[in-house]
Ligand code: HEC
Ligand code: HEC
Ligand code: HEC
């Protein structure tokens with residue numbers, strides 16, 4: 001035991017670690033939610049809480065069931081894979097009661113630019129324009145049908 005004669009400072013130091021670990025366990029016990037770990041590294045109860053939130057999106061199937069003309073037009077164009085509510089916003093209320101809740105039509109100057117304004121961050125192959133130069137203020141829907149946006153006239157796509 002001779003070698004531990006002057007080792008008091010080591011024990012005190014190690015004691016600090018042990019103390020800190022115990023404090024950690026106590027704090028952890030109080031701050032980690034009960035259902036944590038139920039399904040892996042995740043708070044199990046979160047699933048129920050998220051499922052209980054009110055739904056605001058109707059989903060494109062609902063839109064398509066009533067607006068089959070739009071769905072048909074869209075399915076043949078370049079926006080086939082852009083969802084209705086990506087452009088129109090969440091419209092669950094309208095889908096449930098279409099006659100009393102009429103959606104406002106999107107402002108294309110804002111909407112189209114949101115996805116198509118050219119930036120260096122976009123993939124090269126993604127169709128993008130500088131809205132100022134491209135249409136100098138003329139509304140996008142003057143030339144592009146939003147549900148099938150390729151321009152047929154003038155040899156364009
Ligand atoms: C139950 C049938 C039904 C469903 C589901 C439905 N709509 Fe409608 N929608 C209508 C009817 C009917 C009108 C016309 C209402 C009016 O003129 O007041 C309308 C009007 C609209 C308008 C406005 C048209 C205009 O000329 O102002 C838009 C935009 C629209 N719907 C988009 C959608 C989208 C997007 C969805 C899916 C989230 C959807 N609708 C789901 C029946 C439906
Ligand atoms: C790329 C964006 C975009 C997508 C995706 C889109 N819309 Fe539209 N929609 C518009 C815009 C913009 C207008 C308004 C056009 C205008 O002001 O002339 C519009 C207009 C409408 C209208 C009014 C009547 C008409 O035909 O112009 C209805 C109804 C409608 N959309 C339903 C739908 C439904 C249903 C879907 C999904 C199947 C859908 N939209 C998908 C952008 C979109
Ligand atoms: C939510 C994002 C989004 C919005 C909003 C949007 N678009 Fe698109 N647009 C797309 C995607 C995705 C494509 C398909 C790109 C591809 O095929 O690689 C596309 C394709 C196009 C094309 C076809 C280009 C070609 O290669 O022929 C045109 C034109 C276009 N959009 C115009 C518009 C106009 C006008 C509006 C407004 C009414 C609009 N877009 C709104 C995502 C969007």
Ligand code: HEC
Pocket residue numbers: 108109112113116126127128129131134135138139140141142143144151154156157
């Ligand atoms: C005066 C008519 C006109 C207006 C207004 C207009 N466009 Fe176009 N746009 C065209 C034509 C024509 C083409 C096809 C040109 C081509 O393929 O080079 C085109 C092509 C595009 C393309 C495809 C570019 C590519 O590289 O494939 C996108 C995206 C687009 N427009 C978005 C918009 C947006 C967003 C607006 C509104 C800010 C708008 N356009 C307004 C006529 C118009």
